[in-house]
Amino acid sequence: MTHLFPRGADLASVERAQGCWITDTRGKSYLDAASGALVVNIGHGDSRVTAAIQRQMAAVSYVHPSAFTSEAAERYAGALSPLLPMPDASIFPVSGGSEAVETALKAARAFHLAMGETDRSIVIGRELSYHGNTRGALDVSGREALREPYLPWLDQAGRVPGVLEYRCPNPTHPDRCAGWHASRLDEAIVRLGANRVAAFIAEPIGGAASGAAAPPEGYWEAIRRVCDEHGVLIIADEVMTGFGRTGRWFASEHYELEPDIMTLAKGAASGYFPLGVCAMAGHVAAPLIEGGFTHGLTFSHHPVGAAAGLAVLQRLDEQRLPDAAAGKGERLKQSLQRVIGDHSFVGDIRGVGLLLAVELVSDRRTKAPFPRSRRMAERLTLLAKDQSLLVYRSSGCAGAGAGDLVMIGPPLTISEDEIEEVAERLGAAMMGLT
Numbered sequence: 001m002t003h004l005f006p007r008g009a010d011l012a013s014v015e016r017a018q019g020c021w022i023t024d025t026r027g028k029s030y031l032d033a034a035s036g037a038l039v040v041n042i043g044h045g046d047s048r049v050t051a052a053i054q055r056q057m058a059a060v061s062y063v064h065p066s067a068f069t070s071e072a073a074e075r076y077a078g079a080l081s082p083l084l085p086m087p088d089a090s091i092f093p094v095s096g097g098s099e100a101v102e103t104a105l106k107a108a109r110a111f112h113l114a115m116g117e118t119d120r121s122i123v124i125g126r127e128l129s130y131h132g133n134t135r136g137a138l139d140v141s142g143r144e145a146l147r148e149p150y151l152p153w154l155d156q157a158g159r160v161p162g163v164l165e166y167r168c169p170n171p172t173h174p175d176r177c178a179g180w181h182a183s184r185l186d187e188a189i190v191r192l193g194a195n196r197v198a199a200f201i202a203e204p205i206g207g208a209a210s211g212a213a214a215p216p217e218g219y220w221e222a223i224r225r226v227c228d229e230h231g232v233l234i235i236a237d238e239v240m241t242g243f244g245r246t247g248r249w250f251a252s253e254h255y256e257l258e259p260d261i262m263t264l265a266k267g268a269a270s271g272y273f274p275l276g277v278c279a280m281a282g283h284v285a286a287p288l289i290e291g292g293f294t295h296g297l298t299f300s301h302h303p304v305g306a307a308a309g310l311a312v313l314q315r316l317d318e319q320r321l322p323d324a325a326a327g328k329g330e331r332l333k334q335s336l337q338r339v340i341g342d343h344s345f346v347g348d349i350r351g352v353g354l355l356l357a358v359e360l361v362s363d364r365r366t367k368a369p370f371p372r373s374r375r376m377a378e379r380l381t382l383l384a385k386d387q388s389l390l391v392y393r394s395s396g397c398a399g400a401g402a403g404d405l406v407m408i409g410p411p412l413t414i415s416e417d418e419i420e421e422v423a424e425r426l427g428a429a430m431m432g433l434t
Contacts, residue, residue, distance in 0.1 A: 017044035034392035041267035043413035056307035065301035076306035088282030097239035097265035098132030100276035108199035114287035128162025182222035204251040207240035211357030220255040243267030247326030247353030273308035329353040335423035369398035377404035383429035
């Protein structure tokens with residue numbers, strides 16, 4: 001009998017992990033094509049990172065951030081800030097993505113308070129989005145299956161249509177999609193009250209909720225114009241897309257987007273230590289630093305987390321992994337297209353860099369999703385595991401809870417041979433999907 005609350009049924013126990021492979025206590029090895037949950041960007045078992053963590057633990061394992069700063073946190077902030085696509089960024093390290101989003105939401109509100117705009121409290125999010133499982137993060141998210149049990153606590157946020165070109169809601173698609181989305185945001189701001197909206201939060205490239213969906217050309221330029229016109233901050237959620245995953249250090253760079261606030265996690269410490277980041281552009285951070293920011297977390301600014309984050313940054317840079325992800329992602333997409341692209345259940349293979357998704361449909365011509373009762377994403381994930389391949393499932397991309405997809409996001413260190421293995425093993429798994 002176990003006293004551990006489980007996250008799944010009949011789970012094998014892990015014994016070790018190295019590179020792109022995880023081995024359980026029964027000796028079975030799995031090719032980790034999901035990096036856990038698109039976390040382990042530098043691969044498993046990097047001795048340089050574990051050594052950096054051990055050195056920091058031996059020196060200082062914990063101090064409260066209101067009592068001391070630390071060399072580790074200062075060095076990490078100094079290394080990360082120049083990499084971010086925002087001017088003079090200040091770094092607020094936390095313990096994960098949900099905490100980073102909660103910090104960002106509070107920072108947006110605090111900024112407007114500091115500017116004397118006390119009515120600005122509303123945050124607008126998108127449908128087909130996910131920003132975390134804590135209460136505020138879930139409120140701005142657009143995954144109804146995750147929100148539904150907690151709706152009595154939610155619905156403070158505004159909402160605009162999600163971005164998924166494969167299922168674009170624009171009536172004139174593919175024409176003027178960027179303008180259509182920007183108009184929907186403008187309408188929402190006006191409807192909610194232009195003097196009441198504090199921020200717009202979105203992933204530069206969609207994560208699991210939309211399945212690695214890239215925006216249409218000109219989207220972020222148009223969104224930036226609308227937000228600037230109304231004095232609304234842009235929060236770019238790069239929890240999944242950051243730290244090289246999409247072939248750039250950060251996905252915002254693909255669109256020359258300079259967010260006002262960014263949220264980061266997952267690849268920040270590559271799973272070696274719980275670490276998230278809320279980064280604020282200088283114009284946002286300055287009034288909060290000067291006037292005070294009513295916010296605090298026991299494990300923010302953690303010196304061990306900072307040491308892990310800095311070591312991961314160094315490994316990403318030394319191995320040029322953001323650049324590598326661009327080419328490897330294109331090869332993986334081509335391999336997936338070759339092996340499973342003609343399967344009658346494969347509606348779309350999409351993504352940027354090593355953030356990829358395969359959407360499953362019951363009819364390729366109409367793009368009709370499977371009934372959710374079929375649980376196709378769950379079934380494919382189990383079939384893949386039978387092939388010793390780990391993928392990351394998601395549902396709801398077709399709206400109203402329907403839509404099945406699996407995410408493919410291996411470590412950025414994946415080899416050419418392993419790329420082919422991912423495609424071949426997923427193809428074998430698809431053969432068993434009926």
